[in-house]
Amino acid sequence: MTAPAALTVDLDALAGNFRTLERIGGAPAHPVVKADAYGLGAAACAERLMREGARTFFVARTREGEQLRAALGATPAIYVLDGCLTGRAARLRAADLRPILNTEAQIAEWRAAGGGRCGLQIDTGMNRLGFRPEAAPEPFAGLDLVLSHLACADDPAEPMNARQRDAFAAAAARYPGAVRSFANSGGIFLGRDYGFDATRPGVCLYGGGPEGRPDPRIRPVATLSAEVLQVCDVAAGESVGYSRGFVADGPRRITTCAAGYADGVLRAYSPRGLVAVGGELRPIVGRVSMDVCAIDVTGLEVAVGDRVELFGAHRMLDDAAAAAGTIAYELLTSVTARVPRIYV
C-alpha cells in the first residue's frame, strides 16, 4: 500500500545517472548528497552509490556529515562544504569529516584543534565561498582536495565558464598532491577539460537536466505521486477550491488528489501546473491547498485510489519546476518530511 502522497526513488536510475556522469565527465564522480540528497534520502542514495563505486561524498552541514557517517560507516570520505565553523572542529574530527576550508579563520580553527585531512575552496569568480586565487594559502599538511565551483554551469554559452576553469587550473597547480575537483552537474557536460580529477554532481544524479530542462542522457529518478481521494462533476459556473480560484466554463470532471503545499506541491503551481494522469498531462485547477490539489480530468477514466504524478517519468522534473517558476533543485528539496520516501 502506497501512502496518499509518496516520493518514489528509483535507485537503479540513480545508479545509471552516476555511471553516465562518470563516463561523460571522464573523471570519478564524488556525489553531492547535501540536503538529504536533494530530498531523496541521503543514506539510501549514498549506500546505492557506494555499490556503484563511489567512495567520496559531499554534504553542506556538519550535521549532515554526522548523519551520513552513521549511515555509511567508516569507509567513505565525507567532505563538509560549510568548512570548519567556529567551535565545530571537534565534531568534524569525531565523525571523521573533512571540512572544505574557505577562510584563514577556518584554517586556524581546524589547525588549533589538531587538523587532519581537509579540502580547500578557491573562489574563481562566483564570490560565494573560498579564497580568491591571489589570497590562497600555502600548501599545508592534511590538505588533500582543492575545489572551485562554477557560477553558470547550466549555460554552456557563458564565457565565464572557461575563465573560471583556467583560473582554477592555475590556482590548483600550487597544491600538487591534492585532488582537483571543479565540475558540478552542469560542468560535467561542458567538456572533458572541466572534469579535472573528480567531479561533484548533484542534481543530475537525481534526475534534473544539466541545463535546467530535461536531457535524454539523464534518467528520471524521483516520482512524486498522489492518490485520487474523490472525483466530482462540476457544472458550468461552479467554482473549485479556495477563493473560487477556478470557475468551470462548462461541465468538468475534477479529482481531488492527496498532495498539497504541505507535501511540497508548490502553491505557485496555480494556475500553470500540469499533472500526469494515466500518462496524459492535465491542469491543476484552482488554488493548491495544504493537503490536496484539484485536477481537471474531464474525459478521462479516473477512479478513487488511482494515482497521479506531480513529477516523474511522465511529467519531467525540470518542466514541473519551470511551471512553478522555479528549478529542479528547489522542487526536490521542497518535498516535505510528511511524504514517505519509497525506494524501488
Ligand SMILES: *Cc1c(COP(=O)(O)O)cnc(C)c1O
Ligand atoms: C551543490 C553543490 C554541487 C552540486 O551541484 P549540482 O548543480 O547539483 O550538480 C557541487 N559543488 C558545490 C560546491 C555545491 O555547493
